[in-house]
Amino acid sequence: MRQLHHTLEISTRGKGLHDFTAEVARWLAETGIRDGLLTLFVRHTSASLVVQENADPDVMGDLERFLSRLVPENDPLYRHDQEGPDDMPAHIRSALTQTQLSIPARAGRLVLGTWQGIYLFEHRRAPHRRQVAVHLIGE
Secondary structure, rough: OOEEEEEEEEEEEOOEEOHHHHHHHHHHHOOOOOOOEEEEEOOOOOEEEEEEOOOHHHHHHHHHHHHHHOOOOOOOOOOOOOOOOOOHHHHHHHOOOOOEEEEEEEEEEOOOOOOOOEEEEEEOOOOOOOEEEEEEOOO
């Protein structure tokens, strides 16, 4: 059994879902590990990770619109506003989604469904460079 660690850097364009499936698959293939478990962890409190449909871009837009309605900016309930009106909603969105994913690897490939992709969900309006810690255990 081997363990490997890596960090992926993902540049976002601001709010929305950013597909990084290809980067994860490429790294997995380079490791030489055929079967195991891959863990991804986003190292930020205003972004999250999701496995989501990768065929219809309307899915991404619908998710963003739904979360914008569920967690609006400028809600008078928020006290934390030191980094702008999109900061506290970003923290709430991150708490409602996931900061960590576990994905099996088999025969050197990610075990994802036909229409599934791995996305970093940026919850802030401005572009950011996000870090995703990757841990792989397998043989």
